[in-house]
Amino acid sequence: MSRITWTPEQLRGFWRDMHRIRAFERAAIYQSSLGKIYGALHSYEGQESCAIGVCNALQRGDYVASTHRGHGHCVAVGARMDRMMAELFGRIDGYCKGKGGSLHIADVGAGMLGANGIVGAGYAIAAGAALTAKVSGSGRVSVVFFGDGAVTRGTFHEVMNMAALWKLPLVLVCENNGLAQYVPTAETMVFENVSSLAQGYKMPGVAVDGNDIRAVHEAALVAVERARQGQGPTLLELHTQRYHGHSSGDPQVYRSKAEVEALRLATDPIVRLENELLAAGLLADREALLAQIDAEVAQAVAFAEASAYPADEELSTDVYA
Ligand SMILES: Cc1ncc(C[n+]2csc(CCOP(=O)(O)OP(=O)(O)O)c2C)c(N)n1
Ligand SMILES: [Mg+2]
Numbered sequence: 001m002s003r004i005t006w007t008p009e010q011l012r013g014f015w016r017d018m019h020r021i022r023a024f025e026r027a028a029i030y031q032s033s034l035g036k037i038y039g040a041l042h043s044y045e046g047q048e049s050c051a052i053g054v055c056n057a058l059q060r061g062d063y064v065a066s067t068h069r070g071h072g073h074c075v076a077v078g079a080r081m082d083r084m085m086a087e088l089f090g091r092i093d094g095y096c097k098g099k100g101g102s103l104h105i106a107d108v109g110a111g112m113l114g115a116n117g118i119v120g121a122g123y124a125i126a127a128g129a130a131l132t133a134k135v136s137g138s139g140r141v142s143v144v145f146f147g148d149g150a151v152t153r154g155t156f157h158e159v160m161n162m163a164a165l166w167k168l169p170l171v172l173v174c175e176n177n178g179l180a181q182y183v184p185t186a187e188t189m190v191f192e193n194v195s196s197l198a199q200g201y202k203m204p205g206v207a208v209d210g211n212d213i214r215a216v217h218e219a220a221l222v223a224v225e226r227a228r229q230g231q232g233p234t235l236l237e238l239h240t241q242r243y244h245g246h247s248s249g250d251p252q253v254y255r256s257k258a259e260v261e262a263l264r265l266a267t268d269p270i271v272r273l274e275n276e277l278l279a280a281g282l283l284a285d286r287e288a289l290l291a292q293i294d295a296e297v298a299q300a301v302a303f304a305e306a307s308a309y310p311a312d313e314e315l316s317t318d319v320y321a
Contacts, residue, residue: 004217004218006214008277008282011277012277012283014049014052014053015270015274016293017048017056017075018048018049018213018273019048019270020075020081020293020296020297021048021052021072021075022045023293023294024071024075024081024085024300025043025044025045025071025072026045027085027297027298027301028041028071028085028088029041029043031085031088031089031301031304032248033248036089036304036305037089037090038088038089038101039102039103040102040247041088041248042068042102042246042248043069043244044069044071044072044242045242045243046177046241046242046243046244046267047175047210047240047241047242048072048269048270049211049212049213049240049269049270050072050145050173050210050216050238050240051076051145052076053213053214053215053216053217053219053220054076054171054173054216054217054220054238055073055076055077055143056217056220057217057220057221057223057224058077058224059141061111061138062140062141062143062224063113063126063129063130063133063140063142063143064077064111064112064113064142064143064144065114065116065122065123065125065129065142065144066112066113066114066116066145067116067119067145067146067147067150067175068115068116068117068247069147069175070114070115070116071084071102071105073112073145074105074107074112074115077110077112078110079095079105079107080300081296081297081299081300082299082300082304083095084105084300085304086098086300086304086307087100087101087102088101088304089304089305089307090309090310091304091307091310092314093303093304093307094304094307096318097310097314097317097318098307098309099310099314103117104116111140113125113126119146119147119149119150119153119180120146120150120153120155121155122144122145122146123144123146123153123155123156123158124155124158124159126142126143126144126159126170127142127159127162127170129142130142130163130168130170130227130233131168133168133169134166134168134230140169141169141170141227142168142171142227143170143171143173143224144159144170144171144172144173145175146172146173146174147174147176147177147180148174148175148177148178148180148185149179149180149181149183149185149188150174150180151189151194151197152188152189160172160198160201160203160233160235161201163201163203163232163233164201164203164233167230167231168232169227169232170227170232170233171220171223171233171234171236172233172235172236173220173236173238174194174195174236174238175210175238175240176210176237176240177242178241179242181246181250182246182250182253182254183254193207193237194207194237195235195236195237197235203232203234203235204234204235205234205235205237206222206223206234206235206236206237207236207237207238207239208236208237208238208239210238211239211240211241211268211269212269213272216238219236220236222234240269241263241267243264274286
């Protein structure tokens with residue numbers, strides 16, 4: 001039983017913000033198909049409840065380290081969609097002046113420590129931010145998102161040990177979608193589930209249905225509070241799924257269209273909350289809200305189109321060897 005009293009405004013906010021992520025992802029894929037976006041895109045569609053449930057448990061100033069599937073995390077921490085889209089378009093008004101693209105969107109000032117093309121690289125960055133928070137006594141909390149495919153990296157185990165030993169204010173969030181590129185992760189792990197690994201590192205390990213936004217949010221609130229109180233890290237495992245291929249251009253030979261469609265019907269976290277809100281009469285303005293989101297995304301695309309490419313002089317700025 002949930003200990004939280006959910007307000008209609010909060011649930012409507014979750015619904016709207018999950019839709020904002022999905023609308024951004026769909027527009028990005030479309031723009032990519034038009035050749036407007038450089039590099040591969042990794043769609044977050046299907047996993048929206050993870051980013052929104054977790055990031056809504058954070059306060060301004062907290063840190064988030066993201067993954068290659070990072071657009072949803074950026075939107076969830078409050079990044080501007082227009083600057084995100086400009087980054088995908090490789091334009092100067094993007095978060096990294098168009099030089100990072102989808103895999104490197106970062107807004108350090110807002111606590112978004114960056115998407116990351118290196119699987120498992122976010123752990124150490126987030127642990128470093130958590131150590132800064134602890135040493136400086138800032139009271140900030142650090143969250144690292146990662147996929148199930150990243151759990152078998154050595155960095156995961158190094159950070160689990162150090163974060164527990166030093167009681168760092170860190171929340172480790174595994175978005176377990178069952179796949180690492182084209183391989184079922186169950187075939188790559190000797191352990192049965194990710195959350196059980198927490199036991200060896202003497203921290204709480206919590207597994208929840210990632211499609212239940214309430215469950216995600218509640219688990220995140222507990223973990224974030226624990227971290228903020230100086231009680232150390234928590235490992236959260238969110239069972240989720242992606243509805244697209246690993247990245248744009250993946251023909252998905254490892255699963256059929258019918259399988260994906262059935263998965264979508266059975267799991268969609270947005271539809272799940274939407275059905276509940278509709279039944280409770282809390283979404284009479286659904287169409288108007290969706291139109292607002294579409295307008296925000298269209299404006300983001302127009303902003304990206306209108307932004308210039310970085311000048312040649314930008315080639316060597318913000319570059320560290
Ligand atoms: C260090 C490293 N090894 C391999 C890759 C290639 N690679 C990119 S994504 C990926 C799978 C990641 O799976 P998971 O962590 O479960 O995230 P998901 O794509 O499912 O969200 C791999 C192996 C990489 N980018 N970095
Ligand atoms: Mg995965």
